[in-house]
Structures are given as structure tokens and as C-alpha cells.
Amino acid sequence: MGALQLERVALQVDDLAVYVRLFSELLDTTFRHHEITSPTEGRVRLAFSPLGIELLQSDQPPGGPGLRSFHVRVRDLQAMRAKVTAAGGHVLSQFQVGQMAHLATRIGPFRILFVEYPGARGMDALFPVTAPEDASAADSPERR
DSSP, X not given: OOOOEEEEEEEEOSOHHHHHHHHHHHHTXXXXXXXXXXXXXXXXXXXXXTTSEEEEEESSOSSSSEEXXXXXXXXXXXXXXXXXXXXXXXXXXXXXXXXXXXXXXXXXXXXXXXXXXXXXXXXXXXXXXXXXXXXOGGGSEEOO
């Protein structure tokens, strides 16, 4: 399976702008924004910091604010899928953001996302470099 690596910690928030501003000021960091649509949560707005913090605000959050999940980088997502199932865990979904493949699982009370991507840096996989005419304002670094 190879070495595992803690990738990032995801925090469910009720107001993304407030928490982006808070963590930006508190930790002197920046955030890059992304949005996805989930069949169970509707529109999910995300903000990623290079420190490994992921903030999420969804239309239908799975609970209140708090720790949502943690992400672990693996070398073989399909092999991990088989291990999760064999261990009695449940696969919730599998999806792609940028060049990063995600396997969302529930193992006991924990939501763990296993990720696989090329290269050395997760932020580069989430936000691959595009030609200037293809870059969107939503994917640009922001400090709020």
C-alpha cells in the first residue's frame, strides 16, 4: 500500500466567509475556493488553505459546525476501497476535484476521505495550473 500521509482536516462551518476571514487573520494564511454539488448535501462551498485546513459550507449540512472529516493520501485508491469494505467500513462516494481523486468513507463514527493524486503537493492537484484565459476568479487565492 505504501506510506500513508495525513493530507488535511475538514471543518464544517455555517458561514464560510466568516471562517475564511477568521483563519486567514489568525493563522496568516490564504484560501482558494471551489464549489461542488453533492447528491446528499446540495451545493457545497469549499475553501482550501495551504496549511491543510479545508472549510466547507453546504446547503444541507450533515450536522452542525465541527470536525467534518480528515483526509489521508494513499497511493492506490482502489486498493484502499477494497480494504475499507473488508474492514466493515462503508464507501459513501467517489469523486474528483481537479486532479485529486477522493474516496469518501465512513468507518465507525468517523468520516475519512482517502485521496490519490499525482505530484507532491495536494494544493497543486486540487487547483491545477491552467492557461490565463481559462483561470476563473473563483479559483484564485483570496485573503478575506
